[in-house]
Amino acid sequence: MLQRIPELKVTLLHPGTQYSHHLARELTRLKMLDKFITSFVVSENSILNKLFHGLLTNRVLLGISYDCFKTYPDIEFSYWIEAILNRDQEYLLYKRNSRFQDRIIKNDLKDKPVIIGFDTSSWKLAEHCQKTGQEFILDVSIGHPLSKEKVFEKLRTDFPLWKDGIPRKNEGLVALEQMELQSASKIVVPSNFVKRTLIENNISPNKIFVNPFGTSLFTPYIEARKTDKKLIFLFFGSLTARKGLPTLLNAWKALGEEEAELIIAGYGNIPKNESIPENVKILGAILPEKRAQLYAQADVFVFPSFFEGFAQVQVEAAACGLPIIGTQNSGAEEIIQDGYNGFIVEPGNIDQLVSAMRFFVKNREKLAVMSAKVRERIDFFSWNSYGNRWKAILETKLS
Numbered sequence: 001m002l003q004r005i006p007e008l009k010v011t012l013l014h015p016g017t018q019y020s021h022h023l024a025r026e027l028t029r030l031k032m033l034d035k036f037i038t039s040f041v042v043s044e045n046s047i048l049n050k051l052f053h054g055l056l057t058n059r060v061l062l063g064i065s066y067d068c069f070k071t072y073p074d075i076e077f078s079y080w081i082e083a084i085l086n087r088d089q090e091y092l093l094y095k096r097n098s099r100f101q102d103r104i105i106k107n108d109l110k111d112k113p114v115i116i117g118f119d120t121s122s123w124k125l126a127e128h129c130q131k132t133g134q135e136f137i138l139d140v141s142i143g144h145p146l147s148k149e150k151v152f153e154k155l156r157t158d159f160p161l162w163k164d165g166i167p168r169k170n171e172g173l174v175a176l177e178q179m180e181l182q183s184a185s186k187i188v189v190p191s192n193f194v195k196r197t198l199i200e201n202n203i204s205p206n207k208i209f210v211n212p213f214g215t216s217l218f219t220p221y222i223e224a225r226k227t228d229k230k231l232i233f234l235f236f237g238s239l240t241a242r243k244g245l246p247t248l249l250n251a252w253k254a255l256g257e258e259e260a261e262l263i264i265a266g267y268g269n270i271p272k273n274e275s276i277p278e279n280v281k282i283l284g285a286i287l288p289e290k291r292a293q294l295y296a297q298a299d300v301f302v303f304p305s306f307f308e309g310f311a312q313v314q315v316e317a318a319a320c321g322l323p324i325i326g327t328q329n330s331g332a333e334e335i336i337q338d339g340y341n342g343f344i345v346e347p348g349n350i351d352q353l354v355s356a357m358r359f360f361v362k363n364r365e366k367l368a369v370m371s372a373k374v375r376e377r378i379d380f381f382s383w384n385s386y387g388n389r390w391k392a393i394l395e396t397k398l399s
Contacts, residue, residue, distance in 0.1 A: 008032055008113075008114050008394050008395065009032060009033070009034040009113075009114070010027055010032050010033060010034055010114045010115070010116055010394060011034050011035050011037065011108070011109070011112040011114065011115045011116070012024050012027065012033065012035070012036045012037070012116045013037050013038075013100075013104055013115065013116065013117045013118070013121075013122070013125065014036075014037075014038050014117075014118050014121065015038065015039045015075065015076070015096055015097050015100035015121050016038070016039065016076075016121075017038055017041065018118070018141065019141075019213055019312075020036075020038070020118060020139075021036075021041070021064075022213075022214065022383050022386070023116070023139075023386075023387070023390065024036035024064050024068075024069070025064055025383070025387075026383060026384065026386060026387025026388075026390060027387065027390070028064050028065070028068060029384070029387060030387060030388075030391050032391065032394065033064070033068055034068075034112065035068060035069065035070055035108070035112075036064060036068060036069040036070075037069070037070045037071070037072075037104060037108055038069070038070075038071055038072075039071060039072050039073060039075045039076035039079075039096075039100060040071055040072075040073045040076035040077070041069065041071055070108070072100065072103055075096055075099050075100050075103065076096070078096070078099075079092055079093075079095070079096040082095075090167070090169070090170060090173065091170075093120070094120075094170075094173060094176075097120060097121035098124070100121065101121065101122070101123075101124040101125050102124065104125065105124060105125065105128050109125075109128065109129075109132075109134065112134060113134060113135060114134070114135045114137070114394065115129055115134055115135065115136050115137065116137045116138075116139060117136065117137075117138055117139070117180075118138070118139045118140075118141070119138060119139065119140045119141055119142070119177060119180060120173070120176075120177060120180075122136075122138055122180045122184075123176040123177070123179045123180045123183075126138065126179065126180050126183035126184055127179065127183055129183075129185075130183045135185050135186075136183065136184050136185055137184060137185065137186045137187070137188060137393075137394075138180055138181065138184035138186070138187050138188070139188050140181070140187055140188065140189045140190075140194060140198070140309070141190065141309040142194065142307070142308065142309035143193060143194045143197035143198075143307055143308070143309065143329075144181075144194075144197040144198050144200070144201045144203070145169060145173075145174045145177045145178070146174065146178075146201050147197040147200065147201060147307075148169070148197075148307055149168070149169060149174070151242075151306050151307045151329075152166050152167075152168070152242070152307075155241045155242065155306060158241075158348070159241045159246045161246070161271040161273055161274055162240065162241035162245075162246055162271055162274075163241075164271075165238075165239075165240040165241060165242070165268065166240070166241055166242065178201075181198065181203050182203070184207070185207065185398070186207050186208075186209060186393065186398070187203065187207055187208045187209070188208075188209050188210075188211050188390070188393060189208060189209070189210055189211070189309070190210070190211065190212050190213050190309045190310030190331060190334075191210065191212060191308070191309060191310040191331035191333070191334050192210055192333060192334065193308070193309075193310075193328060193329050193330075193331055193333070194210075194309050194310070194331075195208050195210055206398065207398060209393045209396075210334075211386060211389045211390060211393065212310050212315070212331070212334045212335075212380075212381065212386070213310055213312050213315060213381075213386060214315070214381050214382050214383035214384070214385060214386035214387075215312065215315040215316050215319050215381055215382075215383070216383060217291055217292060217295075217316045217319050217320065218319045218320075218378070218382075219292050219295070219296065219319065219320045219321070230259055230260055230261045231257075231259060231260045231261070231299050231300070231360060231361055231364065232260075232261050232262075232263060232297060232298045232299050232300070233260060233261070233262045233263070233298065233299070233300050233301075233302050233357060233360075234262075234263045234265070234294070234295065234297065234298035234300070234301050234302065234317070234322070235248055235262065235263070235264045235265070235266070235301075235302055235303060236264075236265045236266055236286065236291075236294060236295075236301070236303075236313050236317075237266045237303060237305070237311065237313055238266050238267050238268050239264070239266050239267065239268035239269060239270050240268060241306070242305065242306055242307055243266075243303070243304075243305045243306075244303070244304030244305045244306055244327070244330075244347060244348070245264070245270070246274070247304050247347070247348055247350060247353065248262075248302060248304050248353065249274065249275075249276070249277075249280070250350055251304075251350045251353040251354045251357065252277060252280065252357075253275075253277055254350060254354050255354050255357055255358060255361075257279075257357075257358070257361050258279070259361065260279065260357070260361050261279050261280075261281065262277075262279065262280045262281070262302075263280075263281050263283060263294075263297060263298060264280060264281070264282045264283065265282075265283040265284065265285075265286050265294055266284075266285065266286070267284075267285045270282070291316060292320065295316065295317055295320035295322060296320065298317075298322055299322070299323075299360065299367055300322060300323050300324075300325065300357070300360050300367070301313075301314065301317035301318075301322040301323070301324045301325070302324075302325040302326075302353075302356075302357065303317075303324065303325070303326050303327075303330050303332070304325070304326070304327055304330070304345065304347060304348075304353055305326070305327055305329055305330035305347065306327070306329055306347040306348065307329050307347075308329060308330045308331050309331065310330075310331035310334060311326070311330045311331055311332075314326055314330065314331065314332060314335055315335065315381045318335050318374045318375065318378060318381065319375070319378050319381065321371040321372075321374065321375055322371065322374065323341060323342045323360070323367065323370035323371060323373075323374055324336050324341075324342040324343075324374065325342060325343045325345065325353065325356045325357065326342065326343075326344055326345075327344065327345055327346065327347040328344060328346065328347070329347045330347075332344050335374070335377070335381075336374075340370075340373055341370050341373035341374040341376070342370060342374060343356035343359070
């Protein structure tokens with residue numbers, strides 16, 4: 001039997017930030033935040049934010065009062081300095097996250113009944129809370145590490161040109177992530193895909209809650225392009241095999257449509273020996289403030305990822321009115337109803353991907369219809385809605 005418990009105050013812990021600053025702001029709005037503790041953040045009007053505008057987006061705290069957050073900047077600065085000298089980023093992140101947890105356990109957890117930590121940075125916190133009887137809730141951003149490694153092993157075999165971007169995770173770090181998952185009293189995941197990977201690795205479904213991320217990027221409705229212009233497909237994400245980019249390039253060659261163009265944007269580099277068709281435009285990295293302009297160039301967003309948590313670029317694309325072609329593993333099923341406002345294809349299935357793209361090329365009149373349909377649920381993906389769902393999760397007591 002599920003019961004409600006009143007008036008919780010939550011301590012939120014993240015050594016980096018990712019999307020945790022959004023959760024901190026929402027918990028502040030809901031009067032549920034006791035303290036947000038992180039390594040390094042800046043205020044909106046700070047000199048650092050002005051000097052590095054666009055590069056510190058996730059480090060800028062908006063809507064959170066000064067007395068509700070605490071930082072340990074020396075931990076982050078040490079990490080940055082070491083990162084210049086050491087290429088083993090996985091080890092350095094482990095070291096930073098371990099130091100952060102040690103500091104938190106020493107200074108900040110006394111009389112804190114409810115604690116939220118994040119995956120890969122909470123194994124010590126989870127174990128500590130299990131011993132003290134404090135409630136520890138783990139926010140998990142991506143699928144189970146063992147499931148991920150199975151997918152990565154196949155990608156390394158199928159796409160040898162791309163193997164440099166498909167690293168093997170240290171087995172000891174995988175064990176620490178499993179410790180986090182087992183020790184947490186509740187687990188919050190961004191998609192049903194992530195939930196399925198946890199369940200298949202023996203995590204109890206009873207403590208897993210699905211809460212998709214929100215977005216701040218909402219644009220006015222954009223009419224579909226005129227039918228006498230090329231249809232523009234957009235891929236935006238890191239340029240890796242995990243994101244399905246080699247599959248997309250192979251599907252694009254098979255599509256062979258002269259009246260369509262593919263835009264590829266994101267961090268990283270496509271392997272030098274990978275052939276790129278003429279009607280593919282590669283833009284490189286896009287700063288956050290330029291994203292709306294990027295989506296405005298396109299008619300359809302295509303994201304054939306093999307493994308995600310919940311690709312936030314899909315939410316951004318939907319908020320900008322783009323029909324989406326995604327996969328079961330990209331979290332697209334949280335946004336897309338297949339054939340209604342986009343298409344969900346199997347990761348790696350070139351035939352399905354070609355068929356979905358060809359549908360839009362041959363049915364240009366469907367673009368405006370699907371664009372309107374993809375925005376029907378967009379309120380569900382506001383950060384306020386994300387915060388409200390977190391409130392319900394926090395107030396749910398598992399018996």
